[in-house]
Amino acid sequence: MGYTLVKQQSEEDCGAACLATVAKHNGRNFTISHxxxxxGASQNGTSLLSLTRGAEKLGFNARPVKASPEIYQRITEVPFPVILHWKGYHWVVWYGKKKHKYIIADPAVGVRYLSAKELSQGWSDFILLLLEPDSERFYSLPDDKDKIQGFPRFLKRVKPYKSLLTQxxxxxxxxxxxxxxxxxxxQILTDDVLVRGDQRLLTRLAIGIGTMHIVSSLLQFSQSKLIADFSQRIQRSLMLQFTRQILRLPLSYYESRRSGEIVSRLEDIQEINSLVSQIVINLPSQFFVALVSFVLMLCYSxxxxxxxxxLGTVMTLSTFIFLPALRQKNRSLLVETAENQGILVETFKGAMALKTTNAAPQFFEEFQGKFNRLTNLTLDTLHIGIINGTFSGLVSKLxxxxxxxxxxxxxxxxxxxxGQLLAFNSMNGSFVGFIATVIGFxxxxxxxxxxxxRLDEVIDATPEEADDLQKPYVKISAFADIYCHNIxxxxxxxxDLLEGFxxxxPGGKTTALVGKSGCGKxxxxxxxARLYFxxxxxxRFGTFNQEDISLDCLRQQVVLVPQDAHTWSRSIWENFQLGNRGVSFEKxxxxxxIVQADEFISNFPDKYHTILGEFGSNLSGGQRQRLGLARAIVNDPPILILDEPTSALDPISEADVIESILNYRRGKTTIMISHSPSVIQQADWIILLDNGHVIMEGTPxxxxHQGGENARFLNS
Structure with missing residues (x-):
């Protein structure tokens, strides 16, 4: 009996892969990205709570259980398949028992047959998730069965290039x-020229062969140019689709993945492009030569x-023997490469922390361990290729x-x-060469x-503005109240952080959201701002429901300034033009x-044309925050949200900057999140949150007058 298994794309995908496996076992196909x-998988993987919630959304009746050791004696009562918590950090699917072995579908490794001891060692906490498909909900939900995936999706890209491919x-x-x-x-040279000693035929033959080589070289030159053109067009198309999709994905997508994991997809595009070119161009031509050679060989003998x-069949044996191991090694290799890239990206982002905490030696040890694993995986993969190539080469020579x-x-x-024997051997070389190409392929x-x-996982992710084209552009009033109902x-x-919130x-006023860290501000x-959904x-913003407003429209009028203001590696002026091309230099x-940034900008030699370093490395934290504030208010949006955007400023500068902004925005809605009493005291209305609930709201x-615990946020 074959057991269903959906392989994971990365370490964090094991929970999603297990759920996809159980769904496929029950006749439904869902992509891992879906x-x-x-x-809601995060960078830390999937919790039991997330897995249970996801299974319920999918239409399963899901029940997390803490089993007892007696489960081995009562195995017939378990509604297989179930999902097990494996070794404290992983998820696998348990299909039951066959003779004396327990069948485990591990999304990282494959289907495994374990002894009772091996099962108990991996499943030591006895946590499992029972899944029973609800006949109504599970089978009514649209699945991804008809969605074109894998190579068919990418081969569709060659259709626009029919003319080029025909040439x-x-x-x-x-x-x-x-x-x-x-x-x-x-054959002619051997049987007719050399045996008969025909000098005139030899001359004609030499001229013919020379002419053939010249024509062949010219044709190969033209062919190479066309292939290069086709390859670059395909790669450009893939790269643009990937970039467009990445830019359309919600904030939660970035927060739940490592940056190196996303960057590594660029290398995946090169792999795919290389293979598409080979499938469409190289293989058909080699197949044509091999087929004609095979027919002529039959005519000869x-x-x-x-x-x-x-002999050609024997050459392929090792390929099929090593194929499962090779597939697993390549999957692990790509995952491990992404992990290493993620570490390097974090190194550049956290260079200051590395230096100030003296963590570099420890960091190097961690990187060394991961790089050693990558090296060993690469070596294992190369060994398989070497064994396969050596065996095929030996069979070819023998x-x-x-x-x-x-x-x-x-x-x-x-x-x-x-002559016929030599011709046969030459044609056999073309035939065997095609087999060798297929083996390498x-x-x-x-x-x-x-x-x-892995690339499908990005392309299939749901963009945040999937149905935005049907939504109207509206003008949100600066006096519109913001209503949050049953959030x-x-x-x-x-x-749940917010439950029935x-x-x-109030619109047209300055409101301060205050509370302890982690309370939901x-x-x-x-x-x-609809960065989260x-x-x-x-x-609602006045009479407009948030979900009925297009994201572009909403984010032009509801602007959020985060604590960590980001700048791009380009001039200060160009940073303001990003997403706002029509802005004037005067504005x-x-x-x-207004935010007191003009003073330090004017001290730069190139002033507003000063090129900023990566992540604003040539600016102080306070300077970056001032630029972030200026960028937010340059178009004076009706609703401005300030999420501790002045935390890097000294108390006096902070109070001055906030006062200047609020004076400029008088009569418009401004929401401030701050722990600074000097900032909070400038608000017209204060809302105190605690554990996702409103504790109190009112004027300063x-x-x-309330005094006590609630007034402490206003006291210096």
């Missing part, structure tokens, strides 16, 4: 025909041809010797001439197949003066 969205195909046929002339020329086919021995016997018997296909699955929200793998933020800000309830200068005077 299920990651369902369960390449025509050149392939001509070049293939010319290459087939070589064995025939060799059916017996020798049978021997050649038998095969040539055997064919020469058999063919010589036919020459001695008079069944073949010497299997290796490339294995790598590219894994790369395709439900939780971060991946965590309990209700709040009204920043989350609420991101929900209002509610899991229940709705948010930029005015905004910078109301909080002063």
């Amino acid at each position: 299920l990651r969205e369902f369960i 390449v195909g025509f050149l392939n046929i001509i070049l293939g025909t010319l290459s087939l002339a070589s064995p025939l020329v060799l 059916p017996k020798l041809t049978l021997a050649a086919v038998s 095969g040539s010797l055997i064919l020469l021995w058999l063919g010589s016997g036919f020459v001695i018997k008079g069944e073949l001439s010497i 299997v290796d490339e296909f294995t790598r590219a197949r894994t790369a395709t699955e 439900h929200f939780h971060h991946p793998g965590r309990m 209700d709040l009204t933020i 920043s989350t609420l800000a991101k929900l209002i 509610t899991q229940g309830g709705n948010i 930029v200068v005015q905004a910078c003066k 005077d109301d909080f002063y």
